[in-house]
Amino acid sequence: MTIEFCQSSIIYLFDYFVADFYFRSMRRKKKSYSALGSSAAVEDYLERILELINSKGYARVVDIAAALKISQASVTNMVQRLDAEGLLKYEKYRGLILTATGKSLAHKIAQRHKLLTDFLGLLGVDDRVIYHDVEGMEHHVSGPTLRAIEALTAQLRRRPALLAELQAAVA
Numbered sequence: 727m728t729i730e731f732c733q734s735s736i737i738y739l740f741d742y743f744v745a746d747f748y749f750r751s752m753r754r755k756k757k758s759y760s761a762l763g764s765s766a767a768v769e770d771y772l773e774r775i776l777e778l779i780n781s782k783g784y785a786r787v788v789d790i791a792a793a794l795k796i797s798q799a800s801v802t803n804m805v806q807r808l809d810a811e812g813l814l815k816y817e818k819y820r821g822l823i824l825t826a827t828g829k830s831l832a833h834k835i836a837q838r839h840k841l842l843t844d845f846l847g848l849l850g851v852d853d854r855v856i857y858h859d860v861e862g863m864e865h866h867v868s869g870p871t872l873r874a875i876e877a878l879t880a881q882l883r884r885r886p887a888l889l890a891e892l893q894a895a896v897a
Contacts, residue, residue, distance in 0.1 A: 768811075
């Protein structure tokens with residue numbers, strides 16, 4: 727495979743990714759649903775809950791509210807909804823735990839976030855821009871697009887010369 731072919735493939739995949747993201751975000755009306763089928767808000771909660779459990783060993787409403795910078799009342803409402811949906815177990819005035827389903831979904835969300843962060847980092851995008859862009863993209867990226875980004879990321883890691891050329895072209 728020539729470098730020119732790889733570069734044109736990368737550009738094609740990136741163009742596809744941008745168009746797919748734009749199309750999906752424009753089709754959304756009231757509620758934003760992710761490629762995983764859950765709402766963006768649900769995913770944000772699950773992602774933060776998993777981060778808290780991994781870092782502190784537990785997650786409480788007050789911790790989630792602080793992490794998401796929203797009121798405890800809003801967090802309580804969402805936590806009760808997530809409990810009713812079977813994604814976590816919640817007892818008032820106590821902590822909460824993710825169910826097997828909730829943990830599985832949270833891990834998929836975290837993996838997607840990491841993949842997008844790694845991909846943009848490989849391209850040399852500034853960390854602040856990466857954070858902002860990933861928060862905007864992560865809920866709208868389809869499975870096929872994620873697999874394409876994952877394959878592209880793996881190829882770029884295996885081909886440092888191609889990565890350097892791409893970074894130079896992006897800079």
